[in-house]
Amino acid sequence: MAKVTMIEAINRAHAWEMRHDPAVVVLGEDVGVNGGVFRATAGLQEQFGKDRVQDTPLAEGMIAGMAVGMATQGLRPIAEIQFMGFIYPALDQIANHMARMRNRTRGRLTCPVVMRMPHGGGIHAPEHHSESLEALLAHHAGLRVVCPSSPARAYGLLLAAIREPDPVIFLEPARLYRLVKQEIADDGQALPLDVCYRLREGSDVTLVSWGAMVTETLRAAENLERDGVSCEVLDLATLSPIDHETILESVAKTGRLVIVHEAPRNCGIGAEIAATVAERGLYDLHAPVKRVTGYDTIIPLSRLEHDYIPTTARIMDAVRETLAQ
Amino acid sequence: MAKVTMIEAINRAHAWEMRHDPAVVVLGEDVGVNGGVFRATAGLQEQFGKDRVQDTPLAEGMIAGMAVGMATQGLRPIAEIQFMGFIYPALDQIANHMARMRNRTRGRLTCPVVMRMPHGGGIHAPEHHSESLEALLAHHAGLRVVCPSSPARAYGLLLAAIREPDPVIFLEPARLYRLVKQEIADDGQALPLDVCYRLREGSDVTLVSWGAMVTETLRAAENLERDGVSCEVLDLATLSPIDHETILESVAKTGRLVIVHEAPRNCGIGAEIAATVAERGLYDLHAPVKRVTGYDTIIPLSRLEHDYIPTTARIMDAVRETLAQ
Amino acid sequence: MYNPRGSCPGATRRMPARHELIAPRGIELKTVAEFAIKYCQFLDAEGNLAADAPALASDTSELLKMYRFMTLARAFDSKAVNLQRTGQLGTYASCLGHEATHVGVAAAMQPDDVLAPVYREFGSQIWRGVKMSSILLYWGGDERGSDFEAREDFPWCVPIASQVPHGAGVAMAMKIRGEKRCSVTYIGDGGTSEGAFYEGINLAGARALPAVFVVVNNGWAISIPIGQQTATKTLAQKAIAAGIPGVQVDGNDVIAVRHVVGEALARARRGDGPTVVEALTYRLSDHTTADDASRYRDPAEVKEAWNKEPLPRLRAHLTKMRVWDAAREEALKNECAREIEAAVDEYLSTPLPSTDAMFDHLFANPPQSLLEQREIARRYKRKH
Amino acid sequence: MYNPRGSCPGATRRMPARHELIAPRGIELKTVAEFAIKYCQFLDAEGNLAADAPALASDTSELLKMYRFMTLARAFDSKAVNLQRTGQLGTYASCLGHEATHVGVAAAMQPDDVLAPVYREFGSQIWRGVKMSSILLYWGGDERGSDFEAREDFPWCVPIASQVPHGAGVAMAMKIRGEKRCSVTYIGDGGTSEGAFYEGINLAGARALPAVFVVVNNGWAISIPIGQQTATKTLAQKAIAAGIPGVQVDGNDVIAVRHVVGEALARARRGDGPTVVEALTYRLSDHTTADDASRYRDPAEVKEAWNKEPLPRLRAHLTKMRVWDAAREEALKNECAREIEAAVDEYLSTPLPSTDAMFDHLFANPPQSLLEQREIARRYKRKH
Ligand SMILES: Cc1ncc(C[n+]2csc(CCOP(=O)(O)OP(=O)(O)O)c2C)c(N)n1
Numbered sequence A, B: 001m002a003k004v005t006m007i008e009a010i011n012r013a014h015a016w017e018m019r020h021d022p023a024v025v026v027l028g029e030d031v032g033v034n035g036g037v038f039r040a041t042a043g044l045q046e047q048f049g050k051d052r053v054q055d056t057p058l059a060e061g062m063i064a065g066m067a068v069g070m071a072t073q074g075l076r077p078i079a080e081i082q083f084m085g086f087i088y089p090a091l092d093q094i095a096n097h098m099a100r101m102r103n104r105t106r107g108r109l110t111c112p113v114v115m116r117m118p119h120g121g122g123i124h125a126p127e128h129h130s131e132s133l134e135a136l137l138a139h140h141a142g143l144r145v146v147c148p149s150s151p152a153r154a155y156g157l158l159l160a161a162i163r164e165p166d167p168v169i170f171l172e173p174a175r176l177y178r179l180v181k182q183e184i185a186d187d188g189q190a191l192p193l194d195v196c197y198r199l200r201e202g203s204d205v206t207l208v209s210w211g212a213m214v215t216e217t218l219r220a221a222e223n224l225e226r227d228g229v230s231c232e233v234l235d236l237a238t239l240s241p242i243d244h245e246t247i248l249e250s251v252a253k254t255g256r257l258v259i260v261h262e263a264p265r266n267c268g269i270g271a272e273i274a275a276t277v278a279e280r281g282l283y284d285l286h287a288p289v290k291r292v293t294g295y296d297t298i299i300p301l302s303r304l305e306h307d308y309i310p311t312t313a314r315i316m317d318a319v320r321e322t323l324a325q
Numbered sequence C, D: 001m002y003n004p005r006g007s008c009p010g011a012t013r014r015m016p017a018r019h020e021l022i023a024p025r026g027i028e029l030k031t032v033a034e035f036a037i038k039y040c041q042f043l044d045a046e047g048n049l050a051a052d053a054p055a056l057a058s059d060t061s062e063l064l065k066m067y068r069f070m071t072l073a074r075a076f077d078s079k080a081v082n083l084q085r086t087g088q089l090g091t092y093a094s095c096l097g098h099e100a101t102h103v104g105v106a107a108a109m110q111p112d113d114v115l116a117p118v119y120r121e122f123g124s125q126i127w128r129g130v131k132m133s134s135i136l137l138y139w140g141g142d143e144r145g146s147d148f149e150a151r152e153d154f155p156w157c158v159p160i161a162s163q164v165p166h167g168a169g170v171a172m173a174m175k176i177r178g179e180k181r182c183s184v185t186y187i188g189d190g191g192t193s194e195g196a197f198y199e200g201i202n203l204a205g206a207r208a209l210p211a212v213f214v215v216v217n218n219g220w221a222i223s224i225p226i227g228q229q230t231a232t233k234t235l236a237q238k239a240i241a242a243g244i245p246g247v248q249v250d251g252n253d254v255i256a257v258r259h260v261v262g263e264a265l266a267r268a269r270r271g272d273g274p275t276v277v278e279a280l281t282y283r284l285s286d287h288t289t290a291d292d293a294s295r296y297r298d299p300a301e302v303k304e305a306w307n308k309e310p311l312p313r314l315r316a317h318l319t320k321m322r323v324w325d326a327a328r329e330e331a332l333k334n335e336c337a338r339e340i341e342a343a344v345d346e347y348l349s350t351p352l353p354s355t356d357a358m359f360d361h362l363f364a365n366p367p368q369s370l371l372e373q374r375e376i377a378r379r380y381k382r383k384h
C-alpha cells in the first residue's frame, strides 16, 4: 500500500496492465522519453521498450486513427491526447471509426482503445489547455466516457477502461493530478464502469458531479452539513452511459437535485441528467432541479478562469435555493 | 411570388445576398460547376464568377479554416460541408477558431461565416450521409446553430445567418429539400434568429421539434386533433442559443411537453430543453417531460434507417402517455 | 503515358514553372536534396508489351487469372448499376475503368496482408475473397455486408482519407509483432487533399512501416478535376513530403500495377518501409449512381479515356500469346454472369435484418438503457 | 549547414536510401518529375559573409535595425522568463535562438501584409508594432493582449498547425480583391506533421495564392526531435506535395532569411504563388517555462547550437563593417532594457479585467441567456 497522487495512480495502472497484458501499447505526443507532459507515462518506455511505449509525430487524428488500426489487429492501444482542447483533430477517427467499427462490421473488427487526456481548467495554463468537452463525446453512441475524481478511482477505472472490449474516453482532471494522495494497493483490481459512486450519503438533496468539481461539491456538502443540511453526493464517474438508476433512486429519497459541472451549461451532461429526472423522476422532485456549471462562453485565460469555474459558494447557494422551494 | 422547394429557396437566398453584398463568397466541394451535390448552389458560379463561388480541394478542415481567414479579412464566406457526417475534420477550426476569434481578440477579428450542410437521414444514402450532430455544435459557445423546417424559413433564416456578424451553423434537413413547395417572395427579407416559430397553437401539450422531424410532429398533431387533443407545435429553428422563454411560456399554458428530434437521445438538444423546463418551469408541468428521439446507436444503413427515425406513431403515443398522467 | 490532367487547363497554368527556388539573382545555392518521380508502364493502350517487361508478362496462368477477375469486376459492376437503376440497390459507386488497378493491387498482395479500401475497389475485394453478395448487401443498405469474408480487411471507408491512418496503424501492429505482413491502403486523387492522408504516410515514413499506399488517380473527385485539387504534377510526389518513395504507374496496365505494387510490398516486407504508388486511371462512370457527370465533364475526355481502358489491352496481349480467343471470351462472360446471378440471388433473398441489429453490435457490454431502447424500437418497427 | 537532425540517429537510420523507385530489375523507368531543394546561407556562424551575398548585406542601416530588434527580442525574452519564474507571468514560450528567423521574416514583409504566427515569434511581432506589454498581457493570462497593435495580424495560435489554413484564407481574400498584399504563416517542425499544414499549403498551391509559409525548424517539438517527426531529409521538401517551391535557409542568418523570404514574397506579389521556406534554427530554451528539456535533450547538442546562434555572427559582421562596437552595444542594451522596463510596468499596472469581459466579446448580438449568466458571474466574482 502506498499513498499516491492521481498522476502516480494512473502511471501505476498503466504499468500493472502492461506487465500483465502484452497487447497493451501506449502512444502519444511526448509520452516516451519525456514520460508525458504531466508525467503520466513516466518510466514506461524504459520498462516496456520503444515498441510498446511510442512517441508519435504531432497529429491527433493520426494518433487516433493509428490506434484504430492497431486495435483491429488485436492490440490494446492507450493513446494520450496532450490536452482535451486538442482532441478536435481526432474526433473524426473517434466518432466515425472507433465508436463505430464494431457496429459497422457486426463485430468482425473491434476497437478496444483508451483515449486518455487531461480535462478541465484551474491550472493557469495557456489557451486550449482547460477544456471540458465530455458532452461532445457522450453524445456519440459506441463510446464510453469515464472521469475519475480520486487517485483510487483513477487507478481502478483506468484498469477497467483498458480491459473494456470497446473504446473508452478517459478524462483526467488536470487540477487533481497532484492535489491529494490516497492509498492504493496496486493490485490490478479494476473498479466497475457504468456506475455512479456514492461519496456521501444524505437525505435532503442529491448532488451529482464528476472530475475536479467533485472537490468543490464535497466541500459544499461538508459546509452545508454544519448548517444542518444533509447532502448526498454522487460521483458520476462514467459520464456515458449514465447510471440514471442510481441518480433516480437518490432523488426519490432526497426530492432535490443539484448537478455540478465545469463544462458549459448548454447541452452539457448536466442537461441529460436533469432531463432524465424530468422524465422518470418528476413526481419525486420537491423543487426544481439546479445546474451549477461553467458559463456558456469560452473559459477565460488564467486571470479570469477562477471566475468561470463553479465555486463552493455557488454550489452552496444552489443547494440553499433548492431547499427554500 | 413563386412556389419553390427548400433547395430552391436556399439557392435564391444565396443569390439575393450575393447580388446585394459583394463580400459574400461561396466555398465548398463541388459547389461550383456542379452546383452542389443537392444543387443548392446551382447556377451561382455562372452568375457570380469563379472568385465568388469556389470549388475547393477535398478537405473540410481546410474549408473551415480558409473561411476563418477570409472572414477576418472582411469577406462573408458561406461554406458548404457536403454532408453533416463530414463535419468532423472541420470541428477544430469551427470550435477553436470560428467560435472564438471575436472573444479571443476582444472583437478585433471576427468570423461572420455560415457553414451550411445537409442534416439528417431518411434519404436512403450511404453511411455517414444521415447524421444529426447539432448537439455537438450547440455545446460550443460562440456559435449559432440554425435549422429550418420549410422553404420559407430556409430562405429567411439563411439570409439572417449570412448577415449575422458571427458564425452560424446552418443545418438543412436533406429529406425536406424537395418534399414540399412553398411561396416565397424572394425579396431579401430575413427572418429573426434566436426565436422559436409557433407552427400550431394548442392547449393540451407542447411539442417542440426542428428540421425534418417537424413534418412528423405536425402530422402527429393533426392526427391527435381528430382525437380531440390540442397540440401546440414549436419549431425550435435556432437550436443554439435556445429560445427557452417561448417554450416555457407554452409549457406554462399546456402543462405538458414532448420534445421530438432525430439525433440520438443522450446529450441531445432535447435534454437541454427538458432540463431547462425542469429548472424554470417545473411547477407548470402536469406530467413528466417526454423525449421522442433517435436511439443511442449509429443510425443504420438504409434497410433499417426508418426504424431509427422517430415516427408519427411514436410521437402520438408519447403525447397520449403524457396526457394519461 | 495517360495523364488525366491533360484536359484541365487550370493545372498547368497554376503549376510553378520549375519547382525551384525563387533564385536570388546571381547567387548559386547549394542543393541539399533531390528527388525524381518515375513512371512505369509495360502494356500500352494498344496492347504492345515493352521489351523490358518483367517475367510476369509471360506468366499466362497468372495473367489469365487477373483477366478473369477484371472481367468479373466489370460484369459485376454493370449488374450492380442495373440493380440500382431498377430500385434493387442503394446508391452505388461504380468501379468501371479501375479494373486493372484493383486486380493488380490485390494480385500483388499475400492473403494475410490487410487491405484498407475506400469504397469502389471491388476488383481487389473479390480477388481477396469478399463475396459479391456481401458487396451487394452493403450497398443495399445492410451492415452485414461488411461482416465479409476477408476477415482482417477493413470495411468500406466513406469518410475520405480516414482509412490512411488505419493502414499505418495496422502496419505498426505487424511491425511491433515482427510479422512479415503488410497493409495496403487505397486512396483517391481527391482524398490526397485531406490531411489524414498526409498524416498517415508521414507516420509510415517516420517509423518505416510495412505499408503500401495506392493513390488511385482517376482524374476526378466527384466534379473536381485533379488539376483543381492540387498544383502537383503527379500525386506520387506527395510521398516526398513523407520522406518515402513515390512512383507512378499506368493504372490501366495490370502488369505494371502488379509489378510495382509487388516491388513495393517486397520492399516493405524486407523492412525498408512504405511506398506511395500512384495509379493513373480514369473514372469511366459517374461518381456514383446519384451523380450525373455530364453536368461537369467533357464527353470528349471520357471518349478518349475509353481508348485507354484496361481490358482490351490485356485481351490483346493474351490473344497475341495465343491463350485467348473469342470462344474463351464468350465462355468467361457466361461463367461470370452465372456467378453474378448467384450472388444477386443470394443478396435479394437475404431477409431484412431485425431492428435489434442496430443495437446488438454497438458494445460488447451494452448498457441497460440501450436494451430498453431496443424494446422501444421493436414496438415501433415499421411494416415492410 | 546546420542540421539539427545531426544528433538524432533515428532520422538517418529511417530515411529510405535514395527516394527512388524500388527499381524493377533491369527496367529503365521514365522520369516524369524532378525536384531539388536548395539551401541558402550568406553569413556563417563565424560571421563570414559569402562572396555572392545580396546588396542587403551591405545596407548597414537595415542591418542595424534588424540587429536592434534581434537584441530587443532576446532581452525581452529573458525578462519574460524572469517574470514567469517570479510568479508574475503565466507559462511562457521562449523565443531564445530564433531571433534571426523572426526578425528576418518580419523585415521582409510589408506593413499591410498579414502575419499568422504560432506562439513564440515575438521578434516578428515586435517589428510589426505589437507592444511588448500586449505580449506580456497575453502570456499573463489576459485576452486583451490579443487585441494588439498589428490590427489585421492573427493572434497567437495554440492548436498546432491550425493557423495554416488561415494564412491561405487571408491570401485568398487578397487575391479575390486583386490586392498586392500577402500573408505569411509560421509553423514549427512538429507542426508539419499535422494534416492542417498540408491542407493549407496544398490549397495555396492549387490556387496560386499570395502566401509564404515559414517552417521554423528548431529541431524539437517539445521532446520529439525532428528525426522522429518525419523521415524527410528536409522540411522544405514538404512543399513538393503541394506543388510549390520549397527552400531551406539558415534561420540563424538574418540576411539569408530576409533575402529568401523577400524573394518568396516578391514572387507571391507577382502572382506566381506560394512558397515554403524552412528556416533551420534551434530552440535554445526549454519548450516553455513549464518544460524541462534536460529530461530528454543532450546538453552537448545545446552547447553546440549556442556556437551557431544568430546574434554574434551579425554583430561580427557589423563590427567588420565598422558600424558597431562595444559602446554602441552597451547603449543598445540599455535602450532595450528601458523599453522593456516600460512595457513591464505597463503590463503589471494593467488592472484585472472585469468578469464581464468573458461575456462581452463572444457575440456581436449576445442572447439574453448569456446576459443572465453575466449577472451570475458578477455575483460570484472571486476576491483577488
Ligand atoms: C470527409 C469526406 N468529405 C466529403 C465526402 C463526400 N465525397 C464522397 S466521394 C468524394 C470524392 C472522392 O474523390 P476521390 O478521392 O478522387 O475518389 P473517387 O471517388 O474518385 O474514387 C467526396 C467529396 C466524403 N465522403 N468524406
Ligand SMILES: Cc1ncc(C[n+]2csc(CCOP(=O)(O)OP(=O)(O)O)c2C)c(N)n1
Residues within 6 Å of the ligand: A029, A058, A060, A082, A086, A089, D118, D120, D158, D159, D160, D187, D188, D189, D190, D191, D192, D218, D220, D221, D222, D283, D287
Ligand atoms: C493540436 C495540438 N496538439 C498538441 C499541442 C501541444 N503542443 C504544444 S507545442 C507542441 C510542440 C510544437 O512543436 P513545433 O511545431 O516544432 O513548435 P515549437 O514549439 O518548436 O516552436 C505541442 C505538441 C498543441 N498545442 N496543439
Ligand SMILES: [Mg+2]
Residues within 6 Å of the ligand: C188, C189, C190, C216, C217, C218, C219, C220, C221, C222, C283
Ligand atoms: Mg478520384
Ligand SMILES: [Mg+2]
Residues within 6 Å of the ligand: D188, D189, D190, D216, D217, D218, D219, D220, D221, D222, D283
Ligand atoms: Mg520545433
